[in-house]
Amino acid sequence: MKSKIVVLVGIAICTMLLMSPALASNADTLEIYGNANEDDTIDMRDLTCVKLIFFGKKPETELADAKYDGKINPLDFIQIKLIIVRKENELTFVDTTGKTITLEYPIERIAVLNAAAGAVITALGAEDKVVGATEQVLTLPETAKAFEDVPSLGTIMHPCLETTIEVDPQVVFAFAACPGARGVATKFADDLAYYDIPMAFFSFLPDMDTIRSDTMAMGWLFNEQEKAEEYVDFFEKQYDIIEERTKDLSPDEKKQVYMENLDYMVAYYMYQMITIAGGSDIAADVVTPARHVKVAPEWVVKQNPEIILSRNMPVMTYLGHGKTDEEAAQGILEDIKSRPGWSEIDAVKKDKVYLFSLEMATLRAPIGVIYMSKMFYPARFGDVNPDEILREYLDHFYGIEEIPEGILIYPYPW
Known part of the structure; x- marks a missing residue:
């Protein structure tokens, strides 16, 4: 299996959610070498x-080196x-x-650690390429x-090296947005490198730039542009509505939110969701x-948020699809409030x-953003039905006509 992995100079771990240097000026750039x-x-x-x-008539661009040979x-x-x-035999992408990762093409065997990546792969009709996945997927x-x-x-926090080697993927797709999962995957990538199995990170959340760049790159990898x-258009339409209806809010009018x-642990991608x-x-x-x-408990009290959203460990245990124990959910809620x-x-x-x-806070964060916008400003989104949007998403891309049973948000806000 031929593959080469090069970390672009100047990219630090703390900028995991930012675009690569060559593309920082244009969020719509397709990050594939050959896009000169x-x-x-x-x-x-x-x-x-x-x-x-080549003939010196234009300045060189990063992605012009289609063969990625310098x-x-x-x-x-x-x-x-x-x-x-x-008809290419290999493809290099960021x-x-x-x-930067170069893979033999076409891509036929993928291992997926990232549930969002699995969802996009399925929406693209490329699920037959998946040879192994974590339980979350x-x-x-x-x-x-x-x-x-x-x-x-x-699991995403405890992936199995032996099984991954057995399924023999061309590449492993991991999750970039969560530092914990990203750290586990980075160590896992070191183990996989010994077996010449590369790892690529994707997020698909929560900002539109990341949704577009990750999804379009995936579309090119599977020839499903x-x-x-x-x-991408599905979420762009919803995000445009949110932006249009909230753009005139003054700082004093914006809801103060703690998520x-x-x-007491706060996350960057949750800050993005709120924003x-x-x-x-x-x-x-x-x-x-x-x-x-x-953050310190007393700090949260001092900030005095108007809305609190929690995805703590008990929430992850007792909420989600297939979980319907409202008594347990109420107990978690009371513990937080007390x-x-x-x-x-x-x-x-x-x-x-x-x-x-x-599902709402991480695995399906763009949908979570739609729910949050109405929770924050019900009067501005009176005609928006997040449940209907979730149903449309599930039906259109996955053939699931109704939202599967389970508690996704508690208490239900409307």
């Missing part, structure tokens, strides 16, 4: 562009021609973390039927992409404390 003019596709314009670069020459002309007609409603015969590779564009990943939904995260000056940050000093927080006084399931 750095737009959102690879076509004859790229062939023209790379020829002009120089611009006629081999890049040939590679771009092959990519256009999808993942969410800025890592195998049990998500979007992927459960498609992957019912796929071997389990353990039109389906990828359709998936925890675990007890996209039109709220103001009380931890905006605390969070970092590099790691989750623990934390020392929390009786003085406005969110607690006004019953604006909610439990957010793993």
Whole structure:
């Protein structure tokens, strides 16, 4: 199995959610080598562009080196021609973390640690390429039927090296947005490197730039560009509505929100979710992409949030699809509201404390953003039905006509 992995110089672990340097000026750039003019596709314009670069008529671009051999020459002309007609023998792309990966093409065998990646692969109709996946991938409603015969590779926090080697993937797809899972995957990648199995990181959440760049890259990897564009358009439409209805909010009008990943732990991607939904995260000056940050209980009380969202460990245990114990959910809610000093927080006084399931807060974060926007501003989103949007998403991309049973948010906000 031929593969080469190169970490781009200057990319630090703390910028995992940022674009690679070559693409920082344009969020719509397709991060695949051969995209010489750095737009959102690879076509004859790229062939023209790379020829002009070769003859010194245009400055060199990062992605013009289609063969990824460190120089611009006629081999890049040939590679771009092959990519256009999808006859290339290898393809080089940049993942969410800025890592450059070259794979033999076509890609036929993938191991998936990332539930969001599994959902996108299924939406693209490429589920037959998956030869192994973690339990989070195998049990998500979007992927459960498609992957019912796929071997389990353990969990996202404890992937099994032996089984991964046995299924012999060309590449492993891991999750970039969560520092904990990313750290586990990074160590796992070191083990896999010994067996010449590369790892690529994707997030697919929660901002539109990441959704687009990750999904379109995946679309090109599987030659399903039109389906990828359709998936992106679905969320772009919803995000545009949220932006239009919240853009005129003054800082004083924005809801002050506290969202925890675990007890008193705040996360960068949750800050992004709150911001996209039109709220103001009380931890905006605390969070970092590099790691989750623990805040002091008294600090939360002092910030006095108007809305509290929790996805702590008990929530992950008792909420989600297939979990219907409302008594357990109520007990978790009461435990949170009865934390020392929390009786003085406005969110607690006004019953604006909610439990957010793993599906809503992480695995399906873009959908979670849609729910959050209406929770924050019900009057501005009176005509928006998040349940109907979730049903449309499940039905259109996965053929699931009704939302599977389970507690996704507690208490239900409307």
